[in-house]
Amino acid sequence: MTIGEHTSVFGGKSVVDWTPGTPLTNPEDTCFRITLWYEASEKGEEWTDLLAKFLEDPAAGRVYGIVVGSWSDMWEDAAIPGLEALVAARDQLTSLKALFLADVTFEECEISWIQQTDVTPLLEAYPHLEHFGVRGGQNLSFGKISHRHLKSLTIEAGGLGVEVVRAVLAADFPELEHLELWLGTQWYGATTELVDLAPLFTGRLFPKLKYLGLKNSDLSDVIATAIADSPLLERLEVLDLSMGTLGDEGAAALARSPAVKNLELLDLHHHYCSDEMMEKLQGLGIEVDVEGQESGTSEHRYVEVGE
């Protein structure tokens, strides 16, 4: 499986494709996706040309969100020019609350090929940003960040380096409610081990966290087992271990945990649990998503999005 469709909602608002030359409508409630299409790229246009045109709209200062789409040869050209231009545009995008970097499908660029960069300058330049998301783990990095307003952070990767995970867990995000990490698989660069996630499970980080997604991981079983008995689980509303390699072992630990019953949603879709275990999970008395049952022994399990 890969990512076949563009994001339709981000930061709680709908995402629409922006067409150069058309005025921005309803900017306060819209995320605009700015994509450099292949044809324009072939004619010599660059993603930053599009952003320059976007900023010429008098409503740019009221725009809620920007979703950065494809920027031509994303497997060769890093996100750096686009990122630097967005940082330079901070004086004009004065209402920006939501920013997503690299909303691209596998047809535009496989997730593991996207050349990311150090995204810290974006978070520093937009101190009022509330929703930040990024796709692609290659060369992605975060520095030491303190951000007073960030409510949701989403990092989607086929394989996420442990340095990124450590930087996120070391960050100061007092308002963070939604943390979504696609850890990915070791075959595409995932290097996180269970011990690296331990600070999270203590429950001492991110006092307002309601949603935790440790998704698309080939560590799903051990993560589920560790989190089932963790103090963190008691204050979550949604636990999302979907898209990974969860089997009966991890699922059983969750099913045994009294704290699981306080969740509003347990999302486990794309998993390797048995029929009996699925039945047990569905009997927990909370909403449990066990769609997408896969089959495979523990040695032959795959995350949903790798390459």
Add this chain to the structure above:
Amino acid sequence: MTEPTHTSHSARAQFVSGRTVENLIVKGHLDLSRLTNLETLPEVLEADSLDLSHCTSLKKLPARLHVRRLVVNGCTALEALPTGLKCSEVDARNTALRTLPADLSVKFRLNLENCTELVTLPAGLKVGSLIVRGCTALESLPEKLDVCFLDISGCVKLTRFPVSGQVRFGHLLARGCVQLASLPGWLTDLSQLDVRDCANLTQLPGALRVSSWLEMAGSGLQFLPMTMQDVQLRWRGVPISRQIAFQPETIAPQSILDEPNAELRRVMLERVGYEAFLKQTTYQVLDRDRDAGGERNLLRVEFADDEPLVCVSVFCPSTGRQYLIRVPPAMQTCHQAVAWIAGFTNPNEYHPLLET
């Protein structure tokens, strides 16, 4: 924009055929790159973006030039940009620009890499990313400079920063700014700082915070301000500890031998110094002889999963000191090693008459 007079393709064809073009208005991107005979352009030129890269005869740009992105990279005869120019990006690498118009307005990126004639920049220059890498004649940066990303690497004449200015959120890349003795006190927040080979830079501003990393190989830094106690340190791209950076003399030789990461092991060796390392380590003498300066030794230390360290110790007649120089691991004699240092792959061809 007024009605287009040409398509990108037809405009280029006109210039290729040598015809005079008046009032050139193109919708979209205009590619006039590599027209090496092109000397002048029409007085009015409008396009979304304009690529004039490697138009090596081009001396002047139109007075009324309206483009969002301007590329004049490699226009080696171009000495000036027109006044009143307003762009989102200007790529003027490898040009003969000496100054820039005082009213130049560039929003995102102004790239002046390798403009070796460039001596000044306009006061109050505000742009997202400013790249003056390799501008070897540039002696100062303008007052009230306001940028997010600044690359001054290789600006070997640059001695100081302006009294007031801003570099915020992004990076300051100052690799090889050998004359730079200090960074300004107004520098407070960066994501990355590269001061590699800034040998005269001995300290950083007291209020500076760097969120991602500090590259410090070959710099004169002896300590860090309190604000930077937990920044990631790098030595030629390799993340290193505080101990390796600032107290290399306390590194035990055994910890170098035990270090599993080959990159890090090499940095540790470099920081400790070959002499200090060999003094405290078991080594094998591969060869010993005498030359005019005195005794020479070829020494070897084995590493578990890396090529061995092979060094030749020589006596320098001019300084009167003993030096230890690392040579390729396959070297077997002192003579072969010394010949390699002098640039001879065949030691039989190396017969110095006199060493100075």
